[in-house]
Amino acid sequence: MKIIFYEQGADIDAWLGGLQRELPDADLRVWTPGDTAAADYAIVWRAPRELFANRPDLQAVFNLGAGVDAILDVERREPGTLPPNAKLVRLEDTGMARQMVEYATHCVLRYLRRFDEYDALQRARRWQKLPQHARESFTVGVLGLGVLGAEVAKGLLALGVPVRGYSRTPKTIDGVQIFAGANRFDAFLDGVKVLINLLPHTPDTEGILNARTFGRLAPGAYLVNVARGPLLVDADLLAALDSGQIAAATLDVFHTEPLPQDHPFWTHPRVSVTPHISAETLREESIVQIAGKIKALARGEPISGIVDFKRGY
Numbered sequence: 001m002k003i004i005f006y007e008q009g010a011d012i013d014a015w016l017g018g019l020q021r022e023l024p025d026a027d028l029r030v031w032t033p034g035d036t037a038a039a040d041y042a043i044v045w046r047a048p049r050e051l052f053a054n055r056p057d058l059q060a061v062f063n064l065g066a067g068v069d070a071i072l073d074v075e076r077r078e079p080g081t082l083p084p085n086a087k088l089v090r091l092e093d094t095g096m097a098r099q100m101v102e103y104a105t106h107c108v109l110r111y112l113r114r115f116d117e118y119d120a121l122q123r124a125r126r127w128q129k130l131p132q133h134a135r136e137s138f139t140v141g142v143l144g145l146g147v148l149g150a151e152v153a154k155g156l157l158a159l160g161v162p163v164r165g166y167s168r169t170p171k172t173i174d175g176v177q178i179f180a181g182a183n184r185f186d187a188f189l190d191g192v193k194v195l196i197n198l199l200p201h202t203p204d205t206e207g208i209l210n211a212r213t214f215g216r217l218a219p220g221a222y223l224v225n226v227a228r229g230p231l232l233v234d235a236d237l238l239a240a241l242d243s244g245q246i247a248a249a250t251l252d253v254f255h256t257e258p259l260p261q262d263h264p265f266w267t268h269p270r271v272s273v274t275p276h277i278s279a280e281t282l283r284e285e286s287i288v289q290i291a292g293k294i295k296a297l298a299r300g301e302p303i304s305g306i307v308d309f310k311r312g313y
C-alpha cells in the first residue's frame with residue numbers, strides 16, 4: 001500500500017520511522033507540491049488543497065488531530081476537492097484526553113481558589129486574604145461531551161464541584177448533569193460559573209461563545225476555550241470582561257494563530273493566553289492508532305473515528 005504524509009514542521013524521520021515499524025510493507029513518502037502519484041492513504045495535518053485533488057485511489061485521509069475543521073474548510077470552499085470515496089478519519093484521544101483533563105483542572109482550580117487574583121495581589125505587593133468561592137455553587141459546564149469533553153467532565157468531578165455537560169445527543173455520565181440538544185442550551189448555561197468549550201468548529205457552533213451565551217452564565221463567570229478560535233466572538237468577550245459578567249478567561253485557540261501581536265488578549269489583565277497546547281498530538285500514540293486503523297481497513301473491517309461530513313465533525 002502507498003501512503004503519503006504531510007505536516008509542516010514535523011519530525012519527518014520520527015513519523016515515517018514509526019509508521020514503517022507498524023506497517024513494514026507500506027510504501028511511505030512525504031508529499032511535496034507537484035506529487036500526483038497514486039496513494040491509498042494520506043496522513044496529514046493542515047494540508048493544502050492540492051494534496052487531495054485528483055486522487056481517486058485515496059481510500060482514507062487520516063487527520064493528525066481531533067478537529068477536522070481545516071480539511072472540511074478546504075472541501076467547503078471548493079466542493080469535490082476530497083476524493084468522494086475516501087473516508088476522513090480523525091484522531092480519537094491518543095493521549096489528548098489526559099492533557100485536556102489536566103488543562104481544565106488547572107483552570108478550574110485556579111479560579112475556584114482565586115490563584116489568578118492572588119497573582120495580581122502579589123504583583124501589587126498586597127497581603128490580602130480573599131473569601132473562598134463556595135464549591136457547591138461553583139458549577140462547571142462542559143460544552144461538548146465527545147472523546148475529550150466526556151473525560152474532562154468526569155475528571156472535574158474529583159474537585160467536588162457540580163459538573164454539567166452539553167451535547168447534541170443524550171449521554172449518561174455518572175455524576176454529570178446532562179443537557180442534550182439546542183432546546184436545552186439555555187438551561188445548561190443558567191448559573192454556570194466556569195464554561196469550558198470542547199465543541200468542534202462547525203457552522204452550528206461558530207460564534208456560540210457570544211454576548212447572549214455569557215449573559216446566561218452566573219455573574220462573574222469564567223470562560224475556558226480549548227476548542228477552536230472561531231467559536232468565540234472576541235469583541236463580546238472583551239465587553240463581558242469590561243462589564244464584569246465574565247471575570248476572567250483562559251484561551252488556548254484563536255481566530256488567527258499565532259495570535260496577532262496587536263490583539264488585546266495578549267495584554268488584558270484577566271485573559272490568560274496559551275499557544276494552542278491544551279492537548280497536543282502525541283506521535284507514538286497517533287502512529288499506533290492510525291496504523292491499527294489502516295490494517296483494519298485493509299482487512300475490510302470497520303473502524304471508528306470516521307467524520308460525518310454533514311454533521312461537520
Ligand code: NAP
Pocket residue numbers: 066067068092093096143144145146147148149166167168169170181182198199200201202204205226227228252253276277278279280313
Ligand atoms: P468529538 O468526539 O467529535 O466530540 C464533539 C462533541 O461536541 C460531541 O459530544 C458532540 O455531540 C458535541 N457537538 C457537536 N456539535 C454540537 C452542537 N451543534 N450542539 C451540541 N453539541 C455538539 O470531538 P473531541 O475529540 O472531543 O474534540 C473536540 C474538539 O476539541 C475538536 O473538534 C477540536 O476542535 C478541539 N481540540 C483542541 C485541541 C487543542 O489543543 N486546543 C486539541 C484537541 C482537540 P454528540 O456527542 O451528541 O455528537
Ligand code: GLV
Pocket residue numbers: 064065066067068279281
Ligand atoms: C488540535 O487542535 C486537534 O484538533 O487535535
